[in-house]
Amino acid sequence: MTTITRDRASVGEFLLRAPAVGPALALVAAIIVFSLSTTTFLDLDNLSLVVEQSLVVGTLALGQTLIILTAGIDLSNASAMVVATLIMAKLAGSGGIVALLVGVLVTVAIGAVIGSLVTRIKLPAFIVTLGVFTMLTASAKLLAGGQAIPVADGVLRWLGTRRYLFGGIPITYGMTLALLMYLVIWYALTKTAWGKHVYAVGNAPESARLSGIKVNRTILSVYVVAGFIFGIAAWQAIGRVPNADPNAFQLGNLDSITAVVLGGTSLFGGRGSVLGTLFGALVVAVLRSGLTQMGVDALYQDVATGALLVVAVIVDRVVRRKA
Template identity: 60%
Template structure:
C-alpha cells in the first residue's frame, strides 16, 4: 500500500487522472444533466481550443518558461484567417497566412528569450498587450463571420453513442499522441526535459540550449495557429475580444495536469487530463447552479494545490 501511494505521488498523471474520475463521478451523481450526450459533447468541444493552447504551453513550461500571449496569438490568427476570406481571399491562402503569422510570433518570442536571454514572463507579457492590440487594430474592433467550409472544418464531426465528436477532437488527440511520442522517444524531447531540469548541465553535456528553447517557442506558435483554426470551427466567428483568459486557462490545465512550473517534469498526457478537468469542473458546477465566480475560486484553488504538491515532490526528488 505504501509503495502504491509513493508511486502515485511520484507519477504526475496519476493524481490528475484520479481527480478527473472523481469530478465526473460527483457531478454524475449530483446532477441530472451532466452525463447527457449534449453536455458531454459540449465538454469535449470546449476542451479542444484550450487543450491545443495548453499543449504548446506545456512545451514551453517544460523548459522552465511560460507563455502569457498564447491566447492573444490564437485570436490574431482567427482574425487573419476570417478577415481575408471575408474580403474575398482564397481560404487555403488565408489558413496558411494565419498559421505563418502565429508561428512567426512564436519565433519572435523565442528569439527574445533564447537569444537575448530576456525573462519569458516579461517577453510574453509584453507580447500579450502588443498582439491583442494588433488584433483590434487589424480588425477595426469588429468581428468577422466564417464563410468558408475549410476554416470551420474542425467544428463538424460524427455521432458516437449519441455524443457529437467533432473532427477537432480527433485532431486534438492526434496532436497529443504525436507530442507524447516526440517527448518520450526522441532526442529533441529528452533535450527539452534536460534544459528544463538544469540548463547549465544540459549545455555542458553538449545540448544546444538556445536552439532547443527557440524551437519550442516556434512549435508552440504553430500550435497556437492550429488552435485558431480549431476556434473558427468551434465558434464560426472571429472576434478580437475572444479568449481573453485562454492564457490562464492553458496554464491551469498544464499545472493541474502535473507539469512543474519549475521545468523539466511533466507529461502532455497530464496536460490533456488537466484540460478535461478544467472543463468538467466548469460544466459540472454550471449544471449544479454554482455561480461562475465560485467556479473561478475552485479552479484557482486547484492550481495553488497543484503547485504546492509539485514543490513538495521537488524537495523529495520525485521523478518526472
C-alpha cells in the same frame, strides 16, 4: 516516524515518475461529483460538449506544456491565437487554405520572436510574453475594430463538423485532430532525441549544455513548435464557433497554464507529460461545465479555476520536496 517518512517519500517519487496519475484521479473525482450533483452531466450530448469546450484550451495547453517543460512560460498564447483567428477571418475571401496558412505562419512567427528574445537576449520568458500579450490584445481590437467577424468559409469551419460514432456518440473533426496532435507530441517527447533534450534543458540547462545539447536551439525550437500549435488552436476556435471575436478567450492563457500544472507538469521545468495535460484540460472543462449546470455564476467559476491553479502549484512543490 521513519516508516511514515519513507512512505511519504515513496509516494512523492511515484508521483514524480507518473505525473499523469494525479490529474487522472482528479478527473474521475470531478466527474463523480458532478454526476451526483446534476441530472444531465452524464448525458452523451453533454459529455461531447465538455470535450468540445476543452479543445481550444487543450490545444493551447499542449503548446504551453512544451514551453513549461523548458522552465519557460507563455502568457501570450491565447492572444496570439485570437489574432490568428481574426487574420484568418479577414483573409477568408482569398480562400480558406490561404487564410489558414497565413494565420498559422503568424503564430509561428510570434513564437520565433519570443524564442529569440528569450535565448539571444536572455530576457525572462514571463516579461517577454507579458509584453507580447499586451501588444497582441490591443492589436486584436485594432484589427477587428472592436467587432466580431463572422466566418463562412468551409475550410476554416471544417473542424467543427460533427459526426456520430456507433450511431449515437457525437464527435467532431476537431476532436480527432486534437487527439492526433497529442499523440505526435507525446511521441516527439518520449521517443526522439529532441524530446530528451527538451526535458534535459528544463531540468538542468547548464548540465545539458555541458553534455553537448544546444540549449538555445532547443528552447527556440520549442517556442516555434508551440507557435504552430497555437495556430492550430485558432483553427479549432473558428471550427467550434464560426466567429472571430477580439474579446474571446481573455483567460485562455491562464486556463492553459492551469491545465498544464493540473496535469502534473512542473512550473520549474524538466517534469511532466502531455497525457497529464490532456487530463488537466478535461478537468478544467469538467469543472466549468459542472458548475454551470449547478447554476454557479461565471465569475465564481473563474475564482474556482484560479484556486485550483494555486493548489496545483502547492502540490507540485510539496511533491518535489517529499521526493
